[in-house]
Amino acid sequence: MSDQDCLFCKIIAGEIPSEKVYEDETTYAFKDINPKAKVHVLVVPRKHYANVAELAQADPAQLAHTAEVAQKIADQEFHGAFRLIFNTGIDAGQTVFHVHAHVLTGEKLDE
Ligand code: 5GP
Ligand code: ZN
Numbered sequence: 001m002s003d004q005d006c007l008f009c010k011i012i013a014g015e016i017p018s019e020k021v022y023e024d025e026t027t028y029a030f031k032d033i034n035p036k037a038k039v040h041v042l043v044v045p046r047k048h049y050a051n052v053a054e055l056a057q058a059d060p061a062q063l064a065h066t067a068e069v070a071q072k073i074a075d076q077e078f079h080g081a082f083r084l085i086f087n088t089g090i091d092a093g094q095t096v097f098h099v100h101a102h103v104l105t106g107e108k109l110d111e
Contacts, residue, residue: 003048006048006096006097006098007096007098008042008044008048008096008098008100009048009098011028011030011044012028012044012046018030018031019031021041021073022041022043022069022072022073024069025046026045026046026047026062026065027043027044027045027046027062027065027066027069028044028046029041029042029043029044029069029073029103030042030044032102036102036104037083037104037105037106037107037109038105038106038107039073039077039078039103039104039105039106039107040102040103040104041070041073041102041103041105042100042101042102042103043066043069043070043073043100043101043103044098044099044100044101045059045062045066045099047059047062048098049098049099050097050098050099051086051088051089051094051097051099052086052088052099052101053088054099055099066101067084067101070082070084070101070103073103073105074103074105077105077106078105078106078107081105082103082104082105083102083103083104083105083109084101084102084103085101085102085104086099086100086101086102087102
């Protein structure tokens with residue numbers, strides 16, 4: 001998929017509105033439209049990679065930074081506790097093919 005057709009590229013470019021939670025030069029984070037926890041944020045590298053495996057291979061520092069941003073959000077929202085999920089592949093529930101970390105926090109989560 002080209003960046004032009006990508007929902008998250010459009011959100012990062014501001015062409016589609018989103019509720020921003022955090023941003024820096026490389027990373028944009030916003031509230032998930034269909035939250036699965038009290039706080040459900042998507043942390044998204046600005047550069048388009050299809051999934052976490054591609055990101056890990058191409059830019060491991062950006063993958064590490066994604067985890068750091070998740071921690072920052074959880075520090076603000078819920079004393080640092082969070083769940084970090086990368087759905088990878090259709091059969092794992094991935095629906096948007098621009099790598100994103102789901103950060104679930106803000107409340108005690110089921111095991
Ligand atoms: P995936 O299923 O690919 O792991 O996650 C995609 C996530 O993006 C879903 O949790 C879905 O609720 C969220 N999402 C889909 N479209 C939009 C949108 O237009 N805005 C926002 N904020 N979230 C979206
Ligand atoms: Zn994209």
